[in-house]
Amino acid sequence: MKICFYLLCVPLLLANCGGLGTIEQTASPQSTGTPCKEAVTKETAILIARGDAVDNYKLSDYNITVEDQPDAWRVVFKLKDPGMVGGGPDYLIDKKTGKILKAAYYK
Amino acid sequence: MRSQTPQNPVADRRCPPTVDQIIANKKIRAELNVAFSVSGHRTDNPLEHGGWIYQSLRTGRLDFIRAGDERAASGRIDLRNPPSLPGAIVVADYHTHPYTENAATNSLREGFNNMRPSQQDEDVAFKVGVPDIVVYESGSGNGASAIVASGVGPNRRGGAPDRAGAPADGFPGNSVDNRGCR
Numbered sequence: 547m548k549i550c551f552y553l554l555c556v557p558l559l560l561a562n563c564g565g566l567g568t569i570e571q572t573a574s575p576q577s578t579g580t581p582c583k584e585a586v587t588k589e590t591a592i593l594i595a596r597g598d599a600v601d602n603y604k605l606s607d608y609n610i611t612v613e614d615q616p617d618a619w620r621v622v623f624k625l626k627d628p629g630m631v632g633g634g635p636d637y638l639i640d641k642k643t644g645k646i647l648k649a650a651y652y653k
Numbered sequence: 654m655r656s657q658t659p660q661n662p663v664a665d666r667r668c669p670p671t672v673d674q675i676i677a678n679k680k681i682r683a684e685l686n687v688a689f690s691v692s693g694h695r696t697d698n699p700l701e702h703g704g705w706i707y708q709s710l711r712t713g714r715l716d717f718i719r720a721g722d723e724r725a726a727s728g729r730i731d732l733r734n735p736p737s738l739p740g741a742i743v744v745a746d747y748h749t750h751p752y753t754e755n756a757a758t759n760s761l762r763e764g765f766n767n768m769r770p771s772q773q774d775e776d777v778a779f780k781v782g783v784p785d786i787v788v789y790e791s792g793s794g795n796g797a798s799a800i801v802a803s804g805v806g807p808n809r810r811g812g813a814p815d816r817a818g819a820p821a822d823g824f825p826g827n828s829v830d831n832r833g834c835r
Contacts, residue, residue, distance in 0.1 A: 601753045603728035625729055631748055632729025633771020652771035653750040
């Protein structure tokens with residue numbers, strides 16, 4: 547159920563800027579009719595990361611921080627409770643395509 | 654399970670055992686295997702399991718208590734406030750790092766070799782003053798997959814009091830100094 551939510555949500559958000567699969571093939575912004583500086587917003591990057599992490603982590607235990615890098619969003623999950631042993635995933639997500647460039651699954 | 658450590662017995666009762674000595678102990682090694690096997694590794698529901706390792710003050714023997722399922726979750730486990738074992742002290746805690754099959758096989762990821770203990774695992778172990786032994790699968794990417802155990806934090810109970818916090822949550826913290834142990 548959770549996975550279905552992310553699978554539905556992320557493509558819809560990306561569609562606002564031309565869609566996940568069409569960004570790289572678009573010759574010019576005019577052809578889409580929806581000019582966008584970044585196809586993947588910070589909020590969308592969080593959704594992509596949450597969608598990937600949900601199988602391996604109890605997401606309600608985590609705070610999420612996002613670092614704005616030149617070509618990617620770095621999305622880091624940190625445990626809210628510093629007394630627990632464990633860890634969270636750390637993602638690098640491409641700003642143009644939404645592709646996960648790198649994922650480290652700390653536990 | 655392949656141990657990354659030499660098979661040395663716990664010989665010196667005056668000092669708590671090192672991580673190597675704990676992992677070399679047959680009873681403890683068997684428990685690390687069992688804890689990992691019940692953690693749902695490579696299933697759709699991986700849950701970290703773990704517990705505490707004790708040493709008898711009289712005999713020097715090692716024993717363990719596995720934490721209840723209510724402490725386990727996916728991605729973390731709460732090992733604070735270990736239950737007491739009469740005549741024994743906590744010399745380490747342990748927990749597993751299970752993952753879904755997809756996390757291992759997705760080509761975007763770095764495989765199990767990337768699934769190392771977190772910085773928080775290490776920080777907590779130093780703070781509470783006892784080592785944390787982590788059990789995980791390693792080497793799946795190069796065809797040499799094995800279940801391994803390794804320690805983070807101090808090398809033995811009280812081995813790094815300068816990095817420990819105040820005693821809390823049933824752990825010694827900086828109240829024990831075993832830096833002189835060899």
